[in-house]
Each structure stands twice: as structure tokens, then as C-alpha cells.
Amino acid sequence: MTQESPALYVVPTPLGNLGDMTQRAIDILRSVSWVAAEDTRHSAPLLKHIGSNARLLAAHQHNEASAAQQVIDRLAGGESVALISDAGTPAVSDPGARLVADVRAAGYRVVPLPGPCAAVTALSASGLSEAHFLFYGFLPSRGKQREEALRDLAGLPYALVFYEAPHRILETVAALATVFGAERTLVMARELTKLFETIHACPLGEALAWLEADANRQRGEFVLMVSGATVAGDDGEGERVLKLLLEEGLPVKQAAKLAHAITGVAKNALYEQALALKNAQSC
Ligand code: SAM
Numbered sequence: 001m002t003q004e005s006p007a008l009y010v011v012p013t014p015l016g017n018l019g020d021m022t023q024r025a026i027d028i029l030r031s032v033s034w035v036a037a038e039d040t041r042h043s044a045p046l047l048k049h050i051g052s053n054a055r056l057l058a059a060h061q062h063n064e065a066s067a068a069q070q071v072i073d074r075l076a077g078g079e080s081v082a083l084i085s086d087a088g089t090p091a092v093s094d095p096g097a098r099l100v101a102d103v104r105a106a107g108y109r110v111v112p113l114p115g116p117c118a119a120v121t122a123l124s125a126s127g128l129s130e131a132h133f134l135f136y137g138f139l140p141s142r143g144k145q146r147e148e149a150l151r152d153l154a155g156l157p158y159a160l161v162f163y164e165a166p167h168r169i170l171e172t173v174a175a176l177a178t179v180f181g182a183e184r185t186l187v188m189a190r191e192l193t194k195l196f197e198t199i200h201a202c203p204l205g206e207a208l209a210w211l212e213a214d215a216n217r218q219r220g221e222f223v224l225m226v227s228g229a230t231v232a233g234d235d236g237e238g239e240r241v242l243k244l245l246l247e248e249g250l251p252v253k254q255a256a257k258l259a260h261a262i263t264g265v266a267k268n269a270l271y272e273q274a275l276a277l278k279n280a281q282s283c
Contacts, residue, residue, distance in 0.1 A: 005108075006108065007075075007109035008071060008075065008082075008083060008109070008111070009032065009080065009082040009083065010089075010090050010111070010112040011084050011113050012025065012088060013115070014046075014087065015088055015193045015194075016087070016194035017193035025115055028082055029047060030050065030053075032082045033054060034074050034080075035052070035083075036059035036071055036082070037057070037059065037085075038060050038090075038094065040056040043056065043084055043086070044056065064095055065102070068098060069102075071083075071099060072106045072108065088116050088118050089115065118189075118192060118221070118223050119135050121189075121192050122161070122187070122189035123159070123223075125189065126225045127201060128159040128187060128227055130227065132159070132228075133159040133161055134153070134156060136149075136162050137163050139164070139175075143171070150179040150180065154180055155229050157228040157229050157230070157231055162223070162224040163224075164222045166219055166220055169211065170211060173186070173204075173207045176226060180226060182205025184203070184204050184226055184227050186202060186224065186226055187224075187225040187226075188211075189223040189224075189225070190221065190222050190223075194220070196219070198217065231265060237263045238263045238273065239273060242274050243277060245259060255274050256271040256273075256274045
């Protein structure tokens, strides 16, 4: 591997299955002098397993500024550094963003590697077909703030993706059902890539009973995905009318305005849809 100048490599690590280390991740972790890790004790066995002799330095949420300075000092000395977290992709609901920003601000290369990420892994098997998804990560842990956060998301027509720990799974699923209603689909992806991997989809109104029916279903790490809100009043009629108007050559804004007047579907939603249709037409 050639390395023109020292760099900070952002390296995803397995969610549970060591076979998910990419060859490039292994090569980088073997070639760098230093690895900045969220938990050095946790990561030492992984480095040993892949035959990396890199030295470890701690980079967690309580020391990101000083860890960034240590990384910058190594880079200034001509040594490359890899950043890893306990599992998955650093800086995605994990420490790392501050360190990356500081390293970039100091003028050094930051090189991201693709690899395991719980959100993307779960989404790929969710069967949710929304064109867009919103990654939220962890909800607030307190009930009132959690419900407020959920209320802000309730009207969005995107698949919503949350991270949750086992000790909060029941209360979070209950809150999802309360705020989003019983009808929307919840997909629960638990223990991904591990022995007890489970992916279960059901209406939100049935989710709590499903979890409570077997304590094992509440164990492990979770990704929770909820289908997007349906646009009020849209049974496909809005799109049908929009298509006709666009085919007649009407500009996007006017087509959305007229389709709203004809069908009663929300104007903003129709405008977004018209833009998407127009883009699809020009492809
Ligand atoms: N940066 C990591 C990523 O993007 O994959 C996520 C780190 S975050 C601190 C940990 C959360 O990720 C867990 O609470 C859980 O929601 C999710 N997670 C991690 N590993 C998982 C797994 N094997 N199965 C399901 N969810 C997982």
C-alpha cells in the first residue's frame, strides 16, 4: 500500500462478526503506527486478532479535544493514525466527529473507509420501501423529551431509523406507538451479524406485546425502523393528477398548485413529488 502523506483513516469495525472486517480495513490497521480507539481495552483483542502491532491511544467522548491534539502531533511527526470505535462506523452515534474536524482543520488528510454500520445493515433488510430515510440515532432517554422529539418526526414521509439499547427498548417502543399510532410498521433489528440476530416487522400497535411475549426478544442491541407518515389525503390521486399536468408542460410550481386545488393533497408534498417526477422525466 502506498501512502503519500500521513493521514487519519476512519475505519469501521464489525458489529459482532469478525468476518465483516474488510481487507482494506485490515491492511490499514496493520500499516498505521497508531490507532485512536473509543475503548482501548475493548479494541486490543481485535487488533491482535488481525495481526496489527499499532499502538493504541484513547479517543472517547470525554477527551476528544486532547485526543485530537495527540493525533495531530502524530500526523505532524509523519505517522498515520486510524480511528475506530467499539463497533460499527466511528462518528455515527459514536465519538469521532470532533476529532475528525480538528484533524481536517489542522490541514491533514482524513480518509474514510466503508464498512459495518448498524443503521445501514438494518435498513437493507427492513423491506421498508420509502425513497428516503432519516437516521436519528439515539432518542433522548427521558420520557418527556423523547415524546417531544418523536412528535417533531411524526409527520415526515421518510423511514425513520433509531438506535436503542436493551434496557430502554420497551419504553421506547411504547413511546413510538403512542406518538406515531398503531398502524405504522415497526421493523426491529436485533443482534445484527450475531448468533441471535432477529429481524421482526409488525404494526407498531403489536410491537410491545411481541417483545413482552419472550424476554429473549428484549436482549441485545437494537435498530428500530418506522415506516414514514403517509401524506394526508393522498391515495395516489395527487401523483396521477400531477403527472397529467406535467405531461401538459406545466411548470413544477403551477402543477403542484393545481394538483393541490384538485385533490386537496398538501401543496408542499405535491411540490416535492413534482420535482422528483420532473427529474425522473429528464433522466
Ligand atoms: N457507530 C455504530 C454504527 O454506526 O454501527 C453505532 C454505535 S452506537 C454507540 C451503538 C448502537 O448501535 C446500539 O445501541 C444499537 O442501537 C446499534 N447497534 C450496534 N451494533 C448492533 C447490532 N449488532 N445489532 C443491532 N444494533 C446494533
